[in-house]
Amino acid sequence: MEEDQDLQGPVPPRATGAVGPTAVEPKGIEPPAAGGQLASDPVYGGAWADPPGRLEPASAPVAPACGCGGPGGGQPAAAAEQPAFVYAIGQIDFRFPSLGVEKELAQAVGRLETSGLSDRQTVHSVISQPENRYLARQLCYVLNIQGLDTYLLRPRDPADFALLVDAVRPDPRPTDLDVVIGLRGPLAPPSFCNGLTLPVVFFDQLYSFDSTELIGAIERPEQIPADRFEAASHELLGRILNLGDNAGDTDEHRAVNYLAVRYQGIYHKTVEAFAGNSALSAVEVLDSRLSGARRILDVVLSYTHRQRDVTEKFAVRLDCTEEFPFVVRKLAAYYDR
Incomplete structure (x- = not known):
C-alpha cells in the first residue's frame, strides 16, 4: 500500500452503516417518520428532518450575502463568527432531552422482551427497532472527548440517525472510537438537551470502530x-x-x-x-x-x-x-x- 493512501477496509461494515476509517454510504435506512418537519440547516442551507418543537435550538443566524446587516449591526460578513470545521475523535453517548422522552422510551421497553439485558443493551435494543426510530430521533447524542462532554451531534442527512444509533454500542469498551466530521454550529440552549449546553456539530460523516481494528488494518x-x-x-x-x-x-x-x-x-x-x-x-x-x-x-x-x-x-x-x-x-x- 502506498504511504499516502487512505487506510482501506479496516473494519467490517456494521449492520446499520457505521464503519471504520473508510466511509461507506448507509443503505437500506428508512426515511424520517411521517409528520416530520423540515427545517433549514443553519450552516449549509440544506434541510434536515426533526419533530416539531425541536428545531429552534439548532438554528443559527445566517449572515446576509452583502455583509451589511444582521446581528453584527453593520459589521462586515467576514467579521461575523463563522462555523468551524470539526474532525474529532471520541466516544458517542446518548442523553434524554426531557422527562417526556424518557417516559416514552420506558413504555417502548415494556412492549419488548428485555430479560437479561443491561440498561444500555435495553436502550440500544429499543432504538434499533424500526418502529421506534422516532425515539432515536428524539434522543440527544453527545461526543465525549478525553472524558468530557464536548459536542451535541446532529446529522445533516436524516438517514444518518442510524449511524448514531449504531454508535450507542450495547457493550461499550474503552477502546471504542467514533470519528465525527462536520461543522461546529452554535451553542445549544439549555432547553435543547435537558440543560446540557454544548456546541452543536452538524456532521457529514461518522465512523465507528475499535482502536484494535484500526491498528489491525495497517x-x-x-x-x-x-x-x-x-x-x-x-x-x-x-x-x-x-x-x-x-x-x-x-x-x-x-x-x-x-x-x-x-x-x-x-x-x-x-x-x-x-x-x-x-x-x-x-x-x-x-x-x-x-x-x-x-x-x-x-x-x-x-x-x-x-x-x-x-x-x-x-x-x-x-x-x-x-x-x-x-x-x-x-x-x-x-x-x-
Missing part, C-alpha cells in the same frame, strides 16, 4: 514482529488522542486526527524509530510557508535516540482548507528553518 512491515508493531501503533494513537485540548475543531487538531485514522505512514515511521532505539519525543503542527490561498500545515514527528540524544524530525504536509483534509506531501525528513 499494513505491517515484514521485518517488524506483530506484537511490537501493535504496541508501537497503539502508543502513537494514544499520544495523538491525548494531545492537550484536542477537540478536533482547529486546523492543527484536525490535521493530526486525520493522520491518526487515515494515514499509515506515521505508524510505519514510529515503529521503525522504536526498533532503532529512538523515542517519540514530540508531535507538532506548524504553518507551512507554502500557505497562500489555502491552509497548508506540516505535522512534524520528532524521534530522539535514547542513547545518543540526537533528534530526527519527519513531517507530513496536509491541506486543511476545507472540511476534508488531505495529504499534500508524504512523510519525509524535516529540517528546522
